[in-house]
Amino acid sequence: MTEIKLYNTKTRKKEVFTPIEADNVRMYVCGPTVYDRAHIGNARPVIVFDTLYRVLRHVYGADHVTYVRNFTDVDDKINARAAESGRSIGEITAETTEWYLEDMAEVGALEPTHMPRATGYIGEMISMIEALIEKGHAYAAEGHALFRVRSYKKYGALSGRDVDDMIAGARVEVAPYKEDPMDFVLWKPSSDDQPGWDSPWGRGRPGWHIECSAMAKALLGDVFDIHGGGLDLQFPHHEDEIAQSCCANGTDEMARFWMHNEMLQVEGKKMSKSLGNFFTVRDLLKQGVPGEVIRFVFLSTHYRKPMDWTEKKAIEAARTLRKWRALTDGVTPTNASDKFIAAVADDLNTAGAIAEMHQLASEGDLGGLLASGQLLGLLEEHMGDWVNRGGIQLDKLRELLTHAREEAMASKDFTEVDRLKAMFVEAGIEVRMGKEGVILAAFDDVDLSKLEGLL
Ligand code: AMP
Ligand code: ZN
Secondary structure, eight states: OOOOEEEETTTTEEEEOOOSSTTOEEEEEOOOBSSSOOBTTTHHHHHHHHHHHHHHHHHHOGGGEEEEEOBBOOOHHHHHHHHHHTOOHHHHHHHHHHHHHHHHHHTTOOOOSBOOBGGGGHHHHHHHHHHHHHTTSEEEETTEEEEOGGGOTTTTTTTTOOHHHHHHHOOOOOOTTOSSTTOEEEEEEOOTTSOOBOOTTOSEEEOHHHHHHHHHHHHHOSSEEEEEEEGGGIIIIIHHHHHHHHHHHTOSOSEEEEEEEOOEEETTEEOOTTTTOOOBHHHHHHTTOOHHHHHHHHHTSOTTSOEEEOHHHHHHHHHHHHHHHHHTTTOOOOOOOHHHHHHHHBTOOHHHHHHHHHHHHHHTOHHHHHHHHHHTTOSOGGGOGGGGOTTOOHHHHHHHHHHHHHHHHHHOOOHHHHHHHHHHHHHTEEEEEETTEEEEEEOTTOOGGGGTTTO
């Protein structure tokens, strides 16, 4: 069996991954808060952990991996959006959830095994908070329930922070109902116009962190294999999830491996609304950047490195994908090469895996190229329509050249073949002729004027 190594934030080391149960690998990834279109940064954890999901399915079998990614559908940002737009919370979360699924499908993400909504697990959250209070790890105060951070000795271990340093560094106003400034909210009261559920602490709603602890426990059990999310979630969100789950369940750990993707930037700058470089996945799709190209650009950078989205990268990615799609047209996938598998199994070295795909393409192992690409969620037939967009009728050109080549074989006069080939190359189309026949690969910058009279 392929040995997978993953970088574990918890130990700050790359470790050999061995699942707790070999026939059921369990992974939880923190999903979106649903009040707006996903921006391209939000697509990074989706693409990274989708790729890991595919690799795990490849190694352990498609039926032996359980992947959970939640929807946070109760949150103050959602309430604010409802208030300012005059629409109902249910309408906003339902619409945004649908958008999210559509956009993530466009970038080639498989649907996780389970996609729980926080509002479907309020009962489980209340039970978990009750268990924490009973064990002395939490307390009720003024309609709130709070986690007693000092009661959990390992608090801060994941992110390597010390509780006293954190307090010294923080200058937050401490709510009067908190015993200690570090304590965080498990439950908070709702006013009549806010969504709320009855609980032992009055009508209210859950804090954000408890959602993931309750949903992960319900769907994956007390201890599971991999927990993932963006680096911005490492503290406090993941630290709080660990504290809640370990204290409520009486376990040593919540997940064996903690994995974090680095953040995405745009043309070297942090993406933000005020800088005007903020865009959503849908914005890119509408501009004509295909989902497959977005995925390729993301996979070209290792997930633990900050990643820059640039137009140049998108153009280069489109060029490579067009070429690979042309090369593998009509080819049956065989097996991903050993080098390719070794790269993806080495802490998801997708950049190395793509380098190996270039190698397979130049060696002519087209079945291997296709199988490798599909393992990364690329070169799948259903994602390839974009290649034929833009008026470049490659099929027609291929037919012309194939016909001319057949005639030339008989007459031994290659003038017409050479003429066509020169025109294609001049227009920016790569031409290959071999025993597989004629292969044309068109790049973005095809100059149609150079093909006058042919189309
Ligand atoms: P949110 O809806 O803000 O909770 O974020 C959903 C997911 O997107 C989380 O896993 C975040 O860590 C991740 N995320 C948010 N912004 C970025 C970014 N700029 N780059 C990479 N991941 C991000
Ligand atoms: Zn979470």
